[in-house]
Amino acid sequence: MTGTPEHTALWPAPIASGPVDATVTVPGSKSVTNRGLVLAALASEPGWLRRPLRSRDTLLMAEALRAMGTGIEETISSSSGDDTGGEAWRIIPAGLHGPAAVDVGNAGTVMRFLPPVAALADGPIRFDGDPRSHERPLHGVIDGLRALGARIDDEGRGSLPMTVHGGGALDGGRVEIDASSSSQFVSALLLSAPRFNQGIELRHVGRALPSMPHIRMTVDMLRAAGAAVDTPEAGGEPGVWRVAHSALLGRDLVVEPDLSNAQPFLAAALVTGGRVTIPDWPEHTTQPGDALRRIFTEMGGACELTSEGLTFTGTGRVHGIDVDLGDVGELTPGIAAVAALADSESVLRGVAHLRLHETDRLAALTKEINELGGDVSETEDGLRIRPRPLHGGIFHTYDDHRLATAAAVIGLRVEGVEVENVATTAKTLPDFPRLWTEMLSPARARKG
């Protein structure tokens, strides 16, 4: 959260005139798309990403990899050759090289996953991004890469902007990092590790690691690309991951829908006592958004996973919740929005690291919900939310996509909520306003 917001464009959040009843097709996962791009660029043969997410974060990733020499062709695939239809990206790995400039925007995945790739490239790669990217932690990646043999010029900042002087190869080997401020430090070093001469033995030292499902996603995707990975969970040493040096295969990967971006739509079913179906909800996934089935059920709804997708049904009652969100931190803004509309108090724990996300999410949610008449207070590691009758007003979003979608959820039940800079949802869900309006439009309501 920084000073007075500069964006003045206001989007009147539509109120729900009754229970929503809709099917909402959610675009691909940001986390899977950006891991898929990195692994494909490091592979020894071309690969495909089908139904990739096309949003600011993923386009920045694609652009950065192109700048380092990777071929990425964006095509609309026909039904022949695959049964997914729609958009498909062909990724053609090539010798990675500088000089190049990478704009990370405010994408944690780009600013953290790409410096190890740049260390493998030949030549200088300059990294910079939005002002907020200078404040987001990067020390685990910088210190880790240096310990593995990389040359990085960050002018002593320990953060962006910086230049990675790629030497065309990296020794790799043993390294210790403190990844308690972001799981992405671990994912970043593991993703490129098969290409390090000695692979990696990565040890996390420090407080608890957040976002474990995202680390599992990294490990699963590495294994699917042919890498040999040892994890603490598979009977390995606690806090230690090992990746062997190996070639990576080019894959043909269909990207799952982004379950964290499904959150506001499921929340709409919950807070209006309606029903929303998300097609293609995966039966098994490492995405943290899958936890919404449990969390939103505890908050008063019910869900059913069928061949049609996930159908979530609200009952008209919304309960508070006491929950540790350390594993699923990116769901916090959406859960806070629902909690502000509940019939009892909520305590959201385990998310102190959200103070260093797109904005200080704990401060921003507290301030903005309280300005609508709410009673939210920050705890050491989260939020305490006591529901109060809310009123309309401007909800500032601090360039944070999840603040904007959280505000839209509140706006379903509170007349006169105006969301500042709803366009910031383009970070991961450019179509959000259209999808939201269509969900609410009677003409689009589910038939039968």
Ligand SMILES: O=C(O)C1=C[C@@H](OP(=O)(O)O)[C@@H](O)[C@H](O)C1
């Ligand atoms: O690896 C990933 O794709 C992500 C990991 C998490 O980061 P943190 O561990 O920094 O919270 C999550 O919040 C972010 O949205 C995406």
Ligand SMILES: C=C(OP(=O)(O)O)C(=O)O
């Ligand atoms: C924390 C998030 O993003 P990033 O990948 O930029 O860390 C998020 O999407 O909620």
